[in-house]
Amino acid sequence: MDEQEEVKVKNPWHRPVLIFLTVFIILGIVIMVSISVVQNKPLPKKYKYGIVLDAGSSHTSVFIYEWPAEKENNTGMVRQIHTCNVKGKGISSYNANPDGAGKSLQECMVEAKQKIPAYRHSETPVYLGATAGMRLLKMEDETASEKVLASVEHSLKTYPFSYQGARIISGQEEGAFGWITVNYLNQNLNKPTGTLGALDLGGASTQITFIPQQEIESGDNSIDFRLYGNDYHLYTHSFLCYGKDQALKLSLSKKLVSAHAASKTDPIEVRDPCFHPGYNFTRTVQSIFDTPCMKAVNISSGIISHVGFGDWSQCQQSIRKVFNTSRCAYSKCSFNEVFQPSVYGKFGAFSAFFFVMDFLNLTSDSLAITKQKLEKYCSTPWKKIVENYPLVKEKYLSEYCFSGTYILTLLEDGYNFTSENWQDISFLKKIKGSDAGWTLGYMLNLTNMIPAEAPDTRLMPYGGYVTFMIFFTLFIFVLFLLACLYFRQSTRKAQKGII
Numbered sequence: 149m150d151e152q153e154e155v156k157v158k159n160p161w162h163r164p165v166l167i168f169l170t171v172f173i174i175l176g177i178v179i180m181v182s183i184s185v186v187q188n189k190p191l192p193k194k195y196k197y198g199i200v201l202d203a204g205s206s207h208t209s210v211f212i213y214e215w216p217a218e219k220e221n222n223t224g225m226v227r228q229i230h231t232c233n234v235k236g237k238g239i240s241s242y243n244a245n246p247d248g249a250g251k252s253l254q255e256c257m258v259e260a261k262q263k264i265p266a267y268r269h270s271e272t273p274v275y276l277g278a279t280a281g282m283r284l285l286k287m288e289d290e291t292a293s294e295k296v297l298a299s300v301e302h303s304l305k306t307y308p309f310s311y312q313g314a315r316i317i318s319g320q321e322e323g324a325f326g327w328i329t330v331n332y333l334n335q336n337l338n339k340p341t342g343t344l345g346a347l348d349l350g351g352a353s354t355q356i357t358f359i360p361q362q363e364i365e366s367g368d369n370s371i372d373f374r375l376y377g378n379d380y381h382l383y384t385h386s387f388l389c390y391g392k393d394q395a396l397k398l399s400l401s402k403k404l405v406s407a408h409a410a411s412k413t414d415p416i417e418v419r420d421p422c423f424h425p426g427y428n429f430t431r432t433v434q435s436i437f438d439t440p441c442m443k444a445v446n447i448s449s450g451i452i453s454h455v456g457f458g459d460w461s462q463c464q465q466s467i468r469k470v471f472n473t474s475r476c477a478y479s480k481c482s483f484n485e486v487f488q489p490s491v492y493g494k495f496g497a498f499s500a501f502f503f504v505m506d507f508l509n510l511t512s513d514s515l516a517i518t519k520q521k522l523e524k525y526c527s528t529p530w531k532k533i534v535e536n537y538p539l540v541k542e543k544y545l546s547e548y549c550f551s552g553t554y555i556l557t558l559l560e561d562g563y564n565f566t567s568e569n570w571q572d573i574s575f576l577k578k579i580k581g582s583d584a585g586w587t588l589g590y591m592l593n594l595t596n597m598i599p600a601e602a603p604d605t606r607l608m609p610y611g612g613y614v615t616f617m618i619f620f621t622l623f624i625f626v627l628f629l630l631a632c633l634y635f636r637q638s639t640r641k642a643q644k645g646i647i
């Protein structure tokens with residue numbers, strides 16, 4: 149009995165200090181584990197948003213962009229999460245009914261409200277940039293263009309976003325921001341890699357932008373940027389009236405003028421090699437001349453009979469007439485006396501360059517094959533084309549022969565691409581999910597999201613730095629203990645030896 153009591157008394161777990169210490173240690177472990185679980189739980193990423201409306205000549209598109217809130221100055225972080233095509237034509241078509249321009253944006257802006265989390269609405273910037281359609285309207289009727297801009301401004305201010313302005317952007321801006329977009333999305337801007345030239349074909353204008361190898365001889369075509377610590381010296385030009393819809397009108401007007409001189413029929417028959425054999429459509433003369441891109445001509449008949457005969461090489465001859473290459477006051481020109489250095493490097497060709505070449509399945513062939521295929525396509529009877537593509541809008545369908553030939557002629561005779569560098573052109577619509585176009589570059593610039601200088605980077609992230617320092621300190625401490633132990637052992641051995 150006494151012995152048993154003695155064992156009980158000697159059991160160390162019955163000592164209060166030890167019990168207290170054990171509970172304390174367990175509690176400590178629980179607290180540490182809980183803190184580490186909470187601390188290391190992946191945080192929900194916070195995003196910011198921006199809206200840009202591309203008010204083009206043919207239609208308006210609304211783009212919504214998203215980027216991680218804490219990484220906004222890094223290249224490639226902004227991505228397009230949604231796009232909405234406004235129903236109907238571009239805002240410049242509302243010249244006679246300006247209120248309609250603002251109203252037309254309603255559906256897409258309501259969609260934007262649903263796509264962006266409500267708590268971000270008030271800090272989400274909205275920009276509207278209008279391009280060639282509004283440039284032409286401003287030339288024709290400045291008051292009407294101001295009314296249209298006032299109408300879209302009034303409409304955009306009714307939404308809970310942060311309205312930042314609606315304006316007509318210049319051709320240089322359109323070209324330069326398109327170039328920034330493609331190079332930002334390809335993450336070319338903070339690396340020593342080459343950049344991609346940008347080719348944009350709209351309905352009313354077309355832009356070419358690239359870094360040339362030679363000096364830029366005209367100030368209007370030069371634009372300088374400092375992005376992420378690199379200096380960029382760009383060549384850019386925007387040809388107003390050379391988008392594919394205006395170019396069609398230009399080309400058709402020339403055919404109409406010569407048909408009018410020769411023909412005695414009413415309506416005048418305009419025979420067109422750029423439209424398929426069997427194509428026959430009645431147009432008004434007004435629909436061809438309703439643009440400041442051409443001087444009005446005095447044509448007696450109000451309507452024309454537009455008849456196709458599908459001959460590619462004659463089509464190309466007729467399109468060449470819209471490019472004036474007879475004079476150049478510089479060492480080199482593209483056309484219409486505009487300076488252009490030799491094209492250099494790889495190019496991304498988007499908007500109608502892509503729609504058309506993709507439809508015609510001509511995005512990856514050599515120049516010679518491209519011409520052969522196009523020749524065959526243009527000579528295909530209109531009836532057969534309609535049968536082959538029952539789902540494609542007839543207006544688009546009828547114009548692909550003209551548009552394909554226009555693209556080829558613009559690139560080869562206008563910009564001076566050759567069979568050697570033809571395959572440096574990539575026809576593209578999107579890059580990593582975001583549309584190629586000027587809108588993203590425009591927003592990045594206005595939100596200061598591309599810094600002039602590359603941000604200074606630390607050797608390692610803060611968390612990594614703390615972990616490294618803790619482990620390294622422990623490692624040194626263990627080495628120190630081992631050294632002490634070794635020192636004690638060796639001094640003991642030495643003392644024993646002495647004894």
Ligand SMILES: Nc1nc2c(ncn2[C@@H]2O[C@H](COP(=O)(O)OP(=O)(O)OP(=O)(O)O)[C@@H](O)[C@H]2O)c(=O)[nH]1
Binds near residue numbers: 207279280354
């Ligand atoms: N085939 C085809 N054509 C299209 C499509 N979308 C637009 N287009 C046409 O392609 C041309 C260029 O379109 P966009 O790039 O949107 O032109 P835009 O921005 O309205 O015109 P700009 O103000 O000159 O830039 C226009 O003639 C459009 O009608 C499409 O999906 N398929």
Ligand SMILES: [Ca+2]
Binds near residue numbers: 205279349350499
């Ligand atoms: Ca455009």
